[in-house]
Amino acid sequence: AQSVTQLDSQVPVFEEAPVELRCNYSSSVSVYLFWYVQYPNQGLQLLLKYLSGSTLVKGINGFEAEFNKSQTSFHLRKPSVHISDTAEYFCAVILMEYGNKLVFGAGTILRVKS
Amino acid sequence: DVKVTQSSRYLVKRTGEKVFLECVQDMDHENMFWYRQDPGLGLRLIYFSYDVKMKEKGDIPEGYSVSREKKERFSLILESASTNQTSMYLCASSPPGLPENTEAFFGQGTRLTVV
Numbered sequence: 001a002q003s004v005t006q007l008d009s010q011v012p013v014f015e016e017a018p019v020e021l022r023c024n025y026s027s028s029v030s031v032y033l034f035w036y037v038q039y040p041n042q043g044l045q046l047l048l049k050y051l052s053g054s055t056l057v058k059g060i061n062g063f064e065a066e067f068n069k070s071q072t073s074f075h076l077r078k079p080s081v082h083i084s085d086t087a088e089y090f091c092a093v094i095l096m097e098y099g100n101k102l103v104f105g106a107g108t109i110l111r112v113k114s
Numbered sequence: 115d116v117k118v119t120q121s122s123r124y125l126v127k128r129t130g131e132k133v134f135l136e137c138v139q140d141m142d143h144e145n146m147f148w149y150r151q152d153p154g155l156g157l158r159l160i161y162f163s164y165d166v167k168m169k170e171k172g173d174i175p176e177g178y179s180v181s182r183e184k185k186e187r188f189s190l191i192l193e194s195a196s197t198n199q200t201s202m203y204l205c206a207s208s209p210p211g212l213p214e215n216t217e218a219f220f221g222q223g224t225r226l227t228v229v
Contacts, residue, residue: 006156009154034217034218036220042222043204043220043221043222043223044157044204044206044220045220046217046218049217090156090157092157092218101159101162101170101172102147102159102162102206102208102218103159103173104149104156104157104158104159105156106154106155106156107154107156107157
């Protein structure tokens, strides 16, 4: 069963425009949520994570994400993107009933145009 | 800095060969993971291990096996390589799943081509 769904495979956006990358997860009693970024020819780097507490999570490079339990979503946002944000972004989840298994979505390629 | 090192960045192997992909981490992490990354499919979990000599199947274990004889090393084995195993393979490690420690660190990846 698919645990994480990223709704857009590619998102093109102009520089300095806002962007939202969407992520939905399978409903679970207890869940940890992550966004990772992969720049061209590089490994994955953690952007931000939600473990508990405040539903608005701030990460590196001006990104933030909001955990919405009722909609089982964890969308990633940035108010103004730069060319350097061009990368592939992965949403990931640990569903606690499955222990430490870290499951990723299919990824969203963000293309920032000048 | 946490370091996860994969032994090769690029590898070319022949169909039917037995292939070993090695991963070493230097942070004494309990958990280690092997994923394959394919365009449009994201990262798919092959196997993971939460302790020495322990292993759990991920979502796509068929055609693969793993070995974890020491805490710092997690090996992925392709018993008889096939062309559909051509992919990017990523290794990751993480501390135990306590909330404050829940983060996975990734290696640079091994791009395997099976011809």
